[in-house]
Amino acid sequence: MRHFEYFGDAEIERLFFRAPEQFTVDSDPQILAMALGATLYSPGTRPNLAKDIAKQAARGVVSLVVCLEDSISDEDVPAAEINVVEQLRAYAQTDASGPLLFIRVRAAYQIPLIVEGLGEHLSVLSGFVIPKFLGETGVEYLDAVEAASAAAGRQVYAMPVLESPELAFRESRGGELATIAEVLAKYRSTVLAVRIGATDLSSAYGLRRNRELTIYHVHVVADVISDIVNVLGRAGDAGYLITGPVWEYFAQHERIFKPQLRETPFVEHDERTLRLKMINADLDGLIREVVLDQANGLTGKTVIHPSHVAAVHALSVVSHEEYVDAQEILGATTGGVNASQYRNKMNEAKPHRAWAQQLIRRARVFGVVREEITYVDVLSASHEL
Numbered sequence: 001m002r003h004f005e006y007f008g009d010a011e012i013e014r015l016f017f018r019a020p021e022q023f024t025v026d027s028d029p030q031i032l033a034m035a036l037g038a039t040l041y042s043p044g045t046r047p048n049l050a051k052d053i054a055k056q057a058a059r060g061v062v063s064l065v066v067c068l069e070d071s072i073s074d075e076d077v078p079a080a081e082i083n084v085v086e087q088l089r090a091y092a093q094t095d096a097s098g099p100l101l102f103i104r105v106r107a108a109y110q111i112p113l114i115v116e117g118l119g120e121h122l123s124v125l126s127g128f129v130i131p132k133f134l135g136e137t138g139v140e141y142l143d144a145v146e147a148a149s150a151a152a153g154r155q156v157y158a159m160p161v162l163e164s165p166e167l168a169f170r171e172s173r174g175g176e177l178a179t180i181a182e183v184l185a186k187y188r189s190t191v192l193a194v195r196i197g198a199t200d201l202s203s204a205y206g207l208r209r210n211r212e213l214t215i216y217h218v219h220v221v222a223d224v225i226s227d228i229v230n231v232l233g234r235a236g237d238a239g240y241l242i243t244g245p246v247w248e249y250f251a252q253h254e255r256i257f258k259p260q261l262r263e264t265p266f267v268e269h270d271e272r273t274l275r276l277k278m279i280n281a282d283l284d285g286l287i288r289e290v291v292l293d294q295a296n297g298l299t300g301k302t303v304i305h306p307s308h309v310a311a312v313h314a315l316s317v318v319s320h321e322e323y324v325d326a327q328e329i330l331g332a333t334t335g336g337v338n339a340s341q342y343r344n345k346m347n348e349a350k351p352h353r354a355w356a357q358q359l360i361r362r363a364r365v366f367g368v369v370r371e372e373i374t375y376v377d378v379l380s381a382s383h384e385l
């Protein structure tokens with residue numbers, strides 16, 4: 001697999017200073033977690049799920065979660081379990097190489113059920129998403145995922161979702177996060193990334209963010225995100241990659257506020273029509289939230305509509321300026337501070353080192369654009385396909 005696989009060689013050459021690298025489910029876990037990008041969720045009840053997966057892979061989806069939890073009704077669970085196994089077996093028989101496929105279960109018993117049902121086709125599955133993860137109840141799920149790894153003869157990953165009221169409420173959050181950190185540390189090789197369930201966290205307060213706002217405007221939820229990053233997202237081997245919460249909207253609506261996309265970058269690249277198209281699809285709100293995700297230590301995002309994928313991935317590409325800064329920082333082995341090659345900031349070798357290491361991992365999977373290229377150009381090329 002490779003991000004922007006749908007671009008031809010000429011387009012890759014035009015856009016990228018350093019092209020995105022190939023990766024597989026067996027790649028270094030830090031690279032694989034970074035490569036998740038926009039993770040598309042799909043209900044397990046879809047009758048043409050195998051065809052849907054192939055279609056979305058062709059459109060640039062690199063990670064996809066088939067959901068057996070909140071996206072389907074309680075009475076549909078037994079039929080959905082059967083459907084997921086049948087559809088994933090059918091997809092496996094196409095010998096497709098991607099995307100990374102995960103199943104979001106609602107109960108631990110579903111993990112061995114899926115493993116047994118897939119049988120010889122278990123290789124199609126990258127892992128399981130564990131909803132409403134807590135320290136007390138999460139061990140059963142993680143043990144089941146490790147048993148799946150033994151059955152598969154390779155690493156099967158877990159992605160816990162932090163979204164329970166115990167994490168939403170201040171009086172219990174600190175203790176619960178400490179317990180979760182202890183549990184996850186015991187299963188370090190199994191945990192690929194930690195996901196945040198902002199919809200469930202908001203529901204603990206009877207809230208739902210407006211499409212013209214970001215999750216960071218909902219302060220009680222932003223506080224939870226901050227604490228999750230503080231405990232689980234620290235630099236170094238003890239930290240986990242933490243993904244951005246879902247963006248729920250995908251249709252035009254009557255606005256209260258002005259659009260959130262500046263005109264200048266689109267005018268400079270002669271892409272006024274693209275800007276209007278994105279505003280009409282509410283993608284300006286998504287873009288703003290992705291930028292804030294990145295500023296707050298989150299990488300990638302949960303999405304529920306294919307139109308979101310290109311925007312998230314375009315914003316994940318590393319700029320030439322960032323890449324030059326990171327290379328300079330990592331090349332300074334004795335510390336110190338220097339003006340950047342772009343002559344617009346100071347690069348401090350020691351304080352900025354962890355940032356630079358993370359950015360180079362992102363550069364490997366999403367690529368580095370040429371000096372004159374921006375996310376607008378990558379978005380435009382994606383929308384033209």
